[in-house]
Amino acid sequence: MLHIGGVRTALFAWLMAKKTGGTFTLRIEDTDQAREVAGATENIVRTLTWLGLTPDEGVMLSADGRILEQGEYGPYHQSKRLPIYRKHVDQLLADGHAYHCFCTSERLDQMRKDQEKRRQASMYDRTCMDLPEEEVSKRIAAGEKYVIRMKVPREETITYEDAIYGTLTFKGHTIDDQVLLKSDGFPTYHLAHVVDDHLMKMDMVNRGEEWLSSLPKHLLLFRFFGWTPPRYAHVPLLLNKDRSKLSKRQNDVAAEHYKEKGYLPEAIINFLALLGWNPGTTQELFSLSELIDVFSLEHVHTSGAVFDLEKLDWLQGQWMRKISKEDFAARIQSLVTEKFSAAATDPNFAERAALIQERITFFSEAPDMLSYFYETPKPTLALLANPKQKITEADVPKILEILKKALESIAENDWSHQKIVAALESAIVMSGLKKGQMLWPLRAALTGREYSPGAYEVAALLSRREAIDRIKI
């Protein structure tokens, strides 16, 4: 599953890559065997691609829609890079920057409990740091499980200039001896990130703010290896309504669900871009390519942003209306056809579709919104008589009679929006009734609905015969 917060981070990273002529790489960080989910990679790649955030390197979709790896620094699944991590961790060991740790999780748990009791910071107590080499080899040979931890220099202060947060300072003695290699031979994120980003020549890393506190560990690792660290840009968190980190519990965080609900990629991208970033102008609508031009890390906030869907819905409407008439019709035709087969060969489909475009929020609403073009509505007398329009039920038969006459006065060949308007307007004048008193019943009779596109428009897109037939109760 691709987390919506992950999409936001990916968007910023993608934009930075495009802006600077760089490469956007998709690497799969599958180093936790316990959390492996079948199909996750495919879902991530497909969702990103659907949003337009296509990777330039790493895991991506081929022209025929298959998942493949491309790029000269592969493999791009961390689970396939185990020997690489092993080799690098051995170097750290040799250089005295790391050590074997045989502590069991039970002992570690106890240690943390004790530390908590004493109100101390929870950190590894370095029991295994200075084990003699012979003992280490003996215990390994005996098959004892171990992890490898980094040896943090505790006397120094680490400072870094984050591209978004600015100057950050960490005191060495507060940094834990992080596990780098787990007992199953897999690396932790920390080791894998440093090794891979160096080997894959990453010069810019965009990631969530939750990584800020492990930044000094990464900086230290780059130094241990003698490498130059990338430029880090930590992105502020997306928040629940109660301002805690965006979670499944309080929000729908699966990006694919937004696709399933019918949101346009344009709307999602636009919405996400505006969370934690601003253009410095009052412009609100941005396409992905416009974002490439105007996006800049200087305009990214440092505080978290509440994930509030109200604006997404507004953006959805805006982007729905931006679709060209032709595209809009093309995109809903199959949907409508599923419910009304006649829509497949409907010569008026494009015009009918145009009627609902500015009223629709999701494509999925289209079949229902166009139903009266494909099946005869069954309006009730109560619907035709609208108190707001000052029409009583007793008025209805008389009004329908006038409407029918007016429509019948139009010749078959003349059946058009313009002629319908002309015929009805004069009928309205002649009758002495108000516009609404005539047009509400007309529209209701034609559509069977409380609300719909206008009476004239609907009538014009119905045949003369059909329209006249519907003027009854």
Place this chain on the structure above:
RNA sequence: GGCCCCAUCGUCUAACGGUUAGGACAGCGGGUUUUCAAUCCGUUAACCGGAGUUCAACUCUCCGUGGGGCUGCCA
């Protein structure tokens, strides 16, 4: 508990020492209109608190307070 980060309308945000604190979404009111939608206009609503620096602080500094993140052989 420890470390780190953050703090402007309900929400997303502008302001980079001098503004009647601006915009957007939502809300409310109205115009347009045959309904709904769309659209247009108007409107309610915010600088967390306290010191300090300065002629002048939303803006700079410090201290509070509040919120968040991390504190895993998760990422």
